[in-house]
Amino acid sequence: MRSAMRWALRAADVVRRVIGVPDYEGYLAHMRERHPGCVPLSRERFLSERLQAKYERPGSRCC
Amino acid sequence: MSKLASAIVWTIVALAGAGALAWLALSRGETINAAWLLTAAVCSYLVAYRFYSKLIAAKVFALDANRATPAEVLNDGRDFVPTNRWIVFGHHFAAIAGPGPLVGPTLAAQFGFLPGAIWIIIGVVLGGAVQDFVILASSVRRNGKTLGQMAREEIGPVGGFTALIAVLGIMVVLIAVLGLVVVKALQSSPWGTVTIGLTIPIAMVMGVYLRWIRPGRVLEASAIGLVLLVVALYAGRAVAENATLAPTFTLSGVTLAIAVMIYGYAASVLPVWLLLAPRDYLSAFVKIGVVVALAVGIVFVLPPLNMPALTQFTDGTGPVFAGKVFPFAFITIACGAVSGFHALIASGTTPKLLERETDARMVGYGGMLIESLVAIMALIAACVLTPGVYFAINAPASAIGTTAASAAAAVQHWGFTLDPAEMTQLAQQVGEKSLLSRTGGAPSLAVGMAHLFSRALGGSSAMALWYHFAIMFEALFILTTLDAGTRVGRFMLQDVGKHVWAPLGKVSWYPAVLITSAIFVAMWGHFLYQGVIDPLGGINSLWPLFGISNQLLAAVALCVGTTVIIKMGRARYAPVTLVPLAWLVIVTMTAGWAKIFSADPKLGFLSHASVLRAAAAAGTLPAGVTSAGDALRMAFNDYLDAAVAAFFMVSVVVILADSIREWAAVLRGRKPATSTEVPFQARVAVAGD
Numbered sequence: 044m045r046s047a048m049r050w051a052l053r054a055a056d057v058v059r060r061v062i063g064v065p066d067y068e069g070y071l072a073h074m075r076e077r078h079p080g081c082v083p084l085s086r087e088r089f090l091s092e093r094l095q096a097k098y099e100r101p102g103s104r105c106c
Numbered sequence: 107m108s109k110l111a112s113a114i115v116w117t118i119v120a121l122a123g124a125g126a127l128a129w130l131a132l133s134r135g136e137t138i139n140a141a142w143l144l145t146a147a148v149c150s151y152l153v154a155y156r157f158y159s160k161l162i163a164a165k166v167f168a169l170d171a172n173r174a175t176p177a178e179v180l181n182d183g184r185d186f187v188p189t190n191r192w193i194v195f196g197h198h199f200a201a202i203a204g205p206g207p208l209v210g211p212t213l214a215a216q217f218g219f220l221p222g223a224i225w226i227i228i229g230v231v232l233g234g235a236v237q238d239f240v241i242l243a244s245s246v247r248r249n250g251k252t253l254g255q256m257a258r259e260e261i262g263p264v265g266g267f268t269a270l271i272a273v274l275g276i277m278v279v280l281i282a283v284l285g286l287v288v289v290k291a292l293q294s295s296p297w298g299t300v301t302i303g304l305t306i307p308i309a310m311v312m313g314v315y316l317r318w319i320r321p322g323r324v325l326e327a328s329a330i331g332l333v334l335l336v337v338a339l340y341a342g343r344a345v346a347e348n349a350t351l352a353p354t355f356t357l358s359g360v361t362l363a364i365a366v367m368i369y370g371y372a373a374s375v376l377p378v379w380l381l382l383a384p385r386d387y388l389s390a391f392v393k394i395g396v397v398v399a400l401a402v403g404i405v406f407v408l409p410p411l412n413m414p415a416l417t418q419f420t421d422g423t424g425p426v427f428a429g430k431v432f433p434f435a436f437i438t439i440a441c442g443a444v445s446g447f448h449a450l451i452a453s454g455t456t457p458k459l460l461e462r463e464t465d466a467r468m469v470g471y472g473g474m475l476i477e478s479l480v481a482i483m484a485l486i487a488a489c490v491l492t493p494g495v496y497f498a499i500n501a502p503a504s505a506i507g508t509t510a511a512s513a514a515a516a517v518q519h520w521g522f523t524l525d526p527a528e529m530t531q532l533a534q535q536v537g538e539k540s541l542l543s544r545t546g547g548a549p550s551l552a553v554g555m556a557h558l559f560s561r562a563l564g565g566s567s568a569m570a571l572w573y574h575f576a577i578m579f580e581a582l583f584i585l586t587t588l589d590a591g592t593r594v595g596r597f598m599l600q601d602v603g604k605h606v607w608a609p610l611g612k613v614s615w616y617p618a619v620l621i622t623s624a625i626f627v628a629m630w631g632h633f634l635y636q637g638v639i640d641p642l643g644g645i646n647s648l649w650p651l652f653g654i655s656n657q658l659l660a661a662v663a664l665c666v667g668t669t670v671i672i673k674m675g676r677a678r679y680a681p682v683t684l685v686p687l688a689w690l691v692i693v694t695m696t697a698g699w700a701k702i703f704s705a706d707p708k709l710g711f712l713s714h715a716s717v718l719r720a721a722a723a724a725g726t727l728p729a730g731v732t733s734a735g736d737a738l739r740m741a742f743n744d745y746l747d748a749a750v751a752a753f754f755m756v757s758v759v760v761i762l763a764d765s766i767r768e769w770a771a772v773l774r775g776r777k778p779a780t781s782t783e784v785p786f787q788a789r790v791a792v793a794g795d
Contacts, residue, residue: 061196062390064324073183094378
């Protein structure tokens with residue numbers, strides 16, 4: 044049961060990354076590891092900054 | 107022993123592919139099963155991936171799994187994030203897959219299935235997949251630089267600037283033609299209009315949910331959105347069957363075109379979280395779901411291809427679009443074989459995610475092979491229709507008239523059979539008033555898909571639901587490109603505009619946002635409007651322009667790729683990109699020349715304009731044109747189209763000449779063959795490897 048749950052969570056994570064949902068947990072982990080002294084952005088700030096960036100350049104969408 | 111086994115297996119795959127291709131090419135007269143086409147495609151892809159992409163990976167770039175990628179070196183937890191290759195593959199595929207590979211092969215089916223099938227298979231193996239792979243690998247070696255930056259640094263400032271302006275021009279034509287496909291699909295269709303219209307508030311509900319109710323819970327919001335999409339599908343049917351509501355939502359092409367423009371403008375100026383982002387998530391799910399469903403449907407049903415291998419329209423007299431099979435089959439099928447637009451993605455998000463540079467082979471080359479398979483499936487879905495039905499749906503009213511009887515007469519005149527009652531019955535089955543002259547490719551693809559899906563699931567009583575499901579999916583797909591494209595175009599315009607008037611470049615200053623958005627929407631809106639009121643259907647002139655522009659961008663990408671390869675000191679492998687480049691230049695130049703200068707008014711913009719002007723002067727207006735003023739305005743649009751085509755052709759020449767100058771300088775030793783790659787840095791093994 045627990046392994047099924049873990050599998051489902053992993054699958055959900057894969058789906059999120061494939062459709063391009065910003066990964067806040069990954070960003071936090073990165074900040075903790077690489078820049079322990081810096082204060083990371085809040086979830087809200089991070090999400091809105093990522094979304095803004097995504098739709099500003101032609102490299103994210105095609106015909 | 108295992109080496110022997112592998113040799114045997116690959117020989118069998120290669121022989122199966124070659125045999126299926128030969129069967130497709132040589133059999134005449136009898137109906138062929140789609141299984142042959144699928145086998146030919148899949149076996150060719152397997153062999154090409156196993157051998158050709160390996161050659162490019164090993165010999166041209168010498169990709170090294172131990173070399174650090176930009177995702178590792180520049181890891182910032184935002185843009186640059188080392189990511190598992192399967193996830194990058196999915197992400198890259200979702201980004202490159204758009205409506206292009208669905209619509210192009212559907213239109214090109216007017217030549218029969220063979221020209222399209224051959225170009226999709228050979229074009230992707232030697233051209234499209236190579237382009238995507240080479241640009242991705244080049245960008246990974248240059249810290250994820252974009253195509254524009256690479257063009258400037260590798261070729262020179264002239265080539266770089268031309269590439270930048272060309273991209274803006276391509277965006278305008280692309281968005282206009284995609285808007286036209288949506289308008290043509292929804293015209294006089296209350297069911298489709300209501301369903302698609304409802305997707306906008308659905309996206310907003312999702313946006314609000316993600317912003318305030320359950321922030322960041324994208325999967326929950328998407329599940330709600332998908333359920334609401336099904337509700338919208340049924341709501342559309344309820345409206346279409348309601349005698350008082352149906353006329354309100356039976357809209358003309360012009361009304362729909364204006365609605366599409368307002369929508370694009372809103373997407374460009376509204377906050378991203380409200381409309382663009384939630385639509386994008388929804389579209390990604392629907393996209394992947396439908397591609398899988400189409401594959402399952404085709405494999406399950408294995409339909410016969412009712413379209414002949416070649417039709418008489420290879421001579422250029424076809425009603426769907428003008429022009430001979432060469433070069434117009436290659437222009438029409440842009441995205442399924444070679445798509446320049448992919449170079450923007452292969453040098454955009456994707457190179458910043460690769461964990462190992464060897465993953466570029468699977469993501470770049472492999473991703474494009476799957477895109478090509480989607481194009482093959484679209485071709486199959488178009489060719490399961492009988493030629494009579496296909497041409498009745500895709501030919502403009504000026505060719506087949508406006509009644510089932512006149513359409514049947516025209517189709518019979520072309521040598522195909524069509525029972526007028528069959529056409530009326532088919533329209534009833536899919537829940538539309540009429541299917542005649544529903545140009546643009548989307549309706550005929552939807553009929554083909556509904557045919558496949560209903561045979562696999564639900565029987566003919568489900569045809570109407572499947573048809574509108576397919577229309578909804580295509581329109582969702584297209585509008586997601588249209589809205590994101592308008593926003594990107596606005597940013598590009600602001601970037602260019604700041605040289606004219608500095609405040610225009612301020613992305614957070616609302617007046618600048620409103621003005622540049624309006625300018626950009628007006629640019630593509632003009633072409634869209636002109637296409638909607640064009641009695642020849644609009645697609646006829648706009649789709650070739652789009653194809654030419656997309657192939658132009660591919661030529662730019664292949665110029666960059668060739669320059670990169672030569673500067674790496676691997677000039678003997680330059681034919682890998684030079685051969686597809688030469689072919690694309692020949693195709694775009696011949697097609698561009700024909701579109702501008704052909705003496706046939708159906709094909710050439712200039713001769714069409716002279717016919718219109720002469721008619722206006724003589725007072726004898728052609729069918730569908732109501733006044734001399736209209737005729738003169740159409741003539742002006744012809745001149746504009748000719749200018750756009752000329753602009754694309756000049757861009758090709760400029761970039762090619764600039765590249766050849768650079769290649770000659772390096773090959774003659776006047777310039778050192780120094781690669782601009784970032785120096786080798788060993789990969790640090792990370793936990794979880």
